[in-house]
Amino acid sequence: MQYRTVKQHDRIPTVSAIAKLRAGFKCEIQGCDYEPFIGIYNLPYVEVHHIERLADGGKDTLENVACLCPKHHREIHFGLNKERLKEILLEKRKNTEK
Numbered sequence: 001m002q003y004r005t006v007k008q009h010d011r012i013p014t015v016s017a018i019a020k021l022r023a024g025f026k027c028e029i030q031g032c033d034y035e036p037f038i039g040i041y042n043l044p045y046v047e048v049h050h051i052e053r054l055a056d057g058g059k060d061t062l063e064n065v066a067c068l069c070p071k072h073h074r075e076i077h078f079g080l081n082k083e084r085l086k087e088i089l090l091e092k093r094k095n096t097e098k
């Protein structure tokens with residue numbers, strides 16, 4: 001059996017890191033044409049959103065998170081169409097294989 005030394009920068013993958021990988025570092029709103037810039041970790045810059053807010057009892061699980069571009073992330077929090085965007089993500093998670 002091999003043991004690996006855990007270094008400070010070897011962070012355990014978090015739900016948000018996996019959510020970004022799952023989405024291929026792309027916004028999960030269909031038809032989004034946002035081109036992410038390269039972030040400080042040398043990966044496309046995208047954000048992770050909790051579909052049901054943690055404050056409202058939403059869980060920090062892969063079923064409850066989505067990868068969004070900064071534009072859609074702002075929109076889903078503050079946009080007139082936020083409920084519609086939420087529906088899109090809920091639909092998407094329903095179709096995600098667990």
Ligand SMILES: [Zn+2]
Pocket residue numbers: 048049050073077
């Ligand atoms: Zn959010």
Ligand SMILES: [Zn+2]
Pocket residue numbers: 027028029032033034068069070071072073
């Ligand atoms: Zn987007």
